Amino acid sequence: MNKILVYLLLTIICNGYAQHYSEEATSDSSLQWSKKYQNKALYFLKIPQYNRDSSAYYFEKATKLVQSNSEAHYEQLATIYLQKADVLTCNYTLSQLDSLSRIGWYYLKKIPVQQNKLLEYDFLINWASIKLELGEHKKSLLLFSNALRLAEDFKSPELVAKILMNKGVYYERYQLVEEEKLSLENLYKSLSYYQKWGESKKPTALFSIYRSIISYHTDKNSDSVYYYFDKMKRVLKYSKNPIVPAWYYVCLGRELITSPVAGQKTISQKQYDEGKKNIIKALNILEHYKIKTSSITAYGYGLLADLYLHNKQYDLAIGYYVKSRNDYLRLKNLSAAESMTQYIGQAYQLKGDLANALIYFKQYYLLSSIFQKEKNERGLRENELQINLLQQEKKLIQKQKQQTIYIIALLTIVILLIWFYRNYQLKQKSNQQLAALNNDLANKNNLLDKKNAENELLLKEIHHRVKNNLLVISSLLELQSEQIDDPKIKEAIKDGQNRVNSIGIVHRKLYQYDNVGFIDMKEYVMSLSESILGGFGTEGLINLELQVEKFDLEIDTAIPVGLIINELLTNALKYAFRPGEKGTIIIKLVRQNNALLHLQVADNGIGKSDAIQGTGFGGQLIALLTNQLNGRMKEVIQNGTTISFDFKL
Secondary structure (H helix, E strand, O other), X not given: OHHHHHHHHHHHHHHHHHHHHHHHHHHHHHHHHHHHHHHHHHXXXXXXXXXXXXXXXXXXXXXXXXXXXHHHOHHHHHHHHHHHOOOOOOOOOHHHHHHHHHHHHHHHOOOOOOOOHHHHHHHHXXXXXXXXXXXXXXHHHHHHHHHHHHHHHOOOHHHHHHHHHHHHHHHHHHOOHHHHHHHHHHHHHHHHHHHHHOOXXXXXXXXXXXXHHHHHHOOOOHHHHHHHHHHHHHHHOOOOOOHHHHHHHHHHHHHHOOOOOOOOOOOOHHHHXXXXXXXXXXXXXXXXXXXXXXXXXXXXXXXXXXXXXXXXXXXXXXXHHHHHHHHHHHOOOHHHHHHHHHHHHHHHHHHOOHHHHHHHHHHHHHHHHHHHHHHHHHHHHHHHHHHHHHHHHHHHHHHHHHHHHHHHHHHHHHHHHHHHXXXXXXXXXXXXXXXXXXXXXXXXXXXXXXXXXXXXHHHHHHHHHHHHHHHHHHHHHHHHHHOOOOHHHHHHHHHHHHHHHHHHHHHHHHHHOOOOOEEEHHHHHHHHHHHHHHHHOOOOOEEEEEEEOOOEEEHHHHHHHHHHHHHHHHHHHHHOOOOOOOEEEEXXXXXXXOOEEEEEEEEOOOOOOOOOOOOOHHHHHHHHHHHHOOEEEEEEEOOOEEEEEEEEO
C-alpha cells in the first residue's frame, strides 16, 4: 500500500514538473516565433519588397502568438505596437495610429518595475508626433514632456544625438515662432553627431533632420533649402522606406514651383516643368507601392492644382483640388480638407464661374462653423458625461448611506458598550503616543539645529578658503606685475588685482558674519574703498565721502555691485584729476522701498565723455553687470562726472 502511495506521489510531482516545463517551453517558443514574424513584417516595409498588406499580416501573426500569454510578453507586445504605429511608415491613418498607440501604451505600462526606458521614450516621442498631426497640441506636448523627463538619464552619444534630433524636429513641427531658434539649434547639434556616423548608417535620422531644416528655411532662404535638398538626395540611396523619396520629390517640386533657383530672380517655365515632374514622381512612388494612407498624395494633388491655377488651366486646377480634398477627407484630416474647399472656391472665382465659387465658399464657411460647433459640443458632451457620473455616484453614496444607517441602528447598543470601554484605553494610548511624538519631535529639532550649525560652519569655512584663494591670486598678480616693464600691461594687471580683491572682501565679510548668505553693504563699501585708495597712494589728495545706508544684501547682488564700485572708483582715481590735484569722490548707495537699489559715484574732477576710459574692459564689465542686475545706468558730466545706477531687487 505504501509503495502505491509513493508511486502516485512521484507521478503527480513528475507530471507537475513536466507541465511547468512544457508551459515555459511553449511561452519561449511563442516569443521566438513572434520575433521572427515581427522581423518579417519589418522586412516588407522596406524597398524593393515593400508590401503594406504583407507587413500588416505578419505583424498580426506576431501579435497573436504572444497575446495568449501576454503577461510574460508585455515588452514584445509594446514593441510590436510601436512599430505598427510608426508615424514615418504611414501604414495607417492618423486616427488608426492613435488607436494603435493607445493599445501599445496599455501593454507598455504592464511591464514590471524594471522598465525599458528607451522603449518608453521612443513610444512617447512617436505618440506625441501623432497627436501633433491630429491637432491635439496639449496632449502632444504632455507626451513629449514626459519623454524628455525619461531622457534625463540618457548619456551615450547616440542617445544624446537622438534626443537633440527629436527636440529639433518636434519644435519645428509645433510651429511656434519662439521655438524656431531653439529648433534649429537642436537640429544642428544633432546633425554634427549623425554626419560623423555617415549617411549609410543613419539615413532615417539624417532624413528627419534635413526635412525639418528645409521646413524651417522654406519661404525664408531658398539657397539654404536647395542646399539641404542636395544633402537629402544623398540619403535616398540608403533609405529603404518609400515615404522618404516620395517626401523628397514632392517637397522639391513644391520649392521649384514657388521659389526661383539660385542666380534667378523669377521662376522660368523650365523650372515649373521640373517642379511638376518631381511632384508626379512622388505620386508615382506612392502608387507603385500602393501607399494610400499618406497625406503626401493629397498634398501632391494640391501642388499640381496650384501649378495648373498659375497656368490658368482652371478646370485641371479644380479637378486636382477636388482630388486633394477627397483624399484629406478619407484620411480624416478635416482641417486640410477645409483649406482645399476654400481653394476650389477661389479657382472657380478666377475662372469666372461665380455660382460654383459661391457654393464652395459657402461650404468652406459651413465647415469652419461645423468644426467650431463640434469643438463646443464635444466640450458640452464631456460636461454632460461628468454630470451623469456625479449623479450616479451620488445615488450610489445615498444607497450606501441608507444601508449603513440600517446596520448602525441594529448595532448601536453593542457599539456604545464597546465605545465606553475602549474610550479610556484609547485615551491612555493616545496620551502615550503624543508624549512619544513630542519627545521624537524634540530630538529631531535638536538634530536639525545641530545640522544647521554644521552647515553654517561649513559655509563659513568655504568662504574662508575662497577668500584665501583669492588672496593668493591677488598676490600672484602682484608678483607678476613686478616682472613686467610695460606700464599698460602693469596697469591692466593692477586692475585685475583690484577686481579680485573686491570679491575677496565679500567672502572675508561673509566668513566674519553669522548670516552667511547676506553682507552688510556699509561695511563692505567702506572696506572696498579703503583698499582701493590705499593701492593708489592718494592720501591727502582725494577726499572720499561715503553716503551708504546700513542694510544687508544677498551675495549674488553684492558681488556685482562691489565690482561696479571698484571699476568706477578706480577709473575716477586714474582719470578724474590731474596729477597732484586735490578732489572729492562721493559714493552713495541706498535702498528704496526694498524694491530698488540706487548707486551713485560722483567726482568734481575734469569730466570725461565716456563712462569708463582706459582699456575698455572696465566699461564692458560695468555694462554686463548692470544688465545682469536688471539695472539702468545714467552719466552726467557737469562740474565733474556723476554716474548713477538703479537696480531692481
